[in-house]
Amino acid sequence: DGGITQSPKYLFRKEGQNVTLSCEQNLNHDAMYWYRQDPGQGLRLIYYSQIVNDFQKGDIAEGYSVSREKKESFPLTVTSAQKNPTAFYLCASSIAAANTGELFFGEGSRLTVL
């Protein structure tokens, strides 16, 4: 079955640590995205990539980094510079960047800072 796989589902981080969230898709989609979801707020875009080896900052990129070395993979690193990283992180993809409204989402990764 085609889809998006995020791992891990739950992750705990100590202060000062970097953590990496995995996102893999087998939908052959060109565009991939990382969103952050906090209670009572709409999804906020962290980073997006329209093509391999290229990515752009979203609205809240500070304290995060990404890479897009393969079409199928778009990992997100939450660095120690992110001051409030506890949140639910969602990876998504779309057929092409022009179809940015019709997104396929993964199951999410919940990050908690201890």
Place this chain on the structure above:
Amino acid sequence: EDQVTQSPEALRLQEGESSSLNCSYTVSGLRGLFWYRQDPGKGPEFLFTLYSAGEEKEKERLKATLTKKESFLHITAPKPEDSATYLCAVQATGNKLIFGAGTRLAVHP
């Protein structure tokens, strides 16, 4: 400033009690409006795309409509399995996607 507001924040219905969720928006150059369903602890699932005022889309007990200022998600005779958070998103000029905070729907038997 582009903005998407969903109301109510939470809605409790009895099974079979029809109602509507609202998504109002102020954006420059609407390119599309999207509805998603999100179950607790899961990623959102795409439901509908609406492009122009007057357009309607239906899926089972759900019907989405669009005007120049807002969209409604009508739920007819809901069942407990319709319980979820419903998200609205608007695509503005430049392809930016703006999400509302969602409406949490609980349908009780």
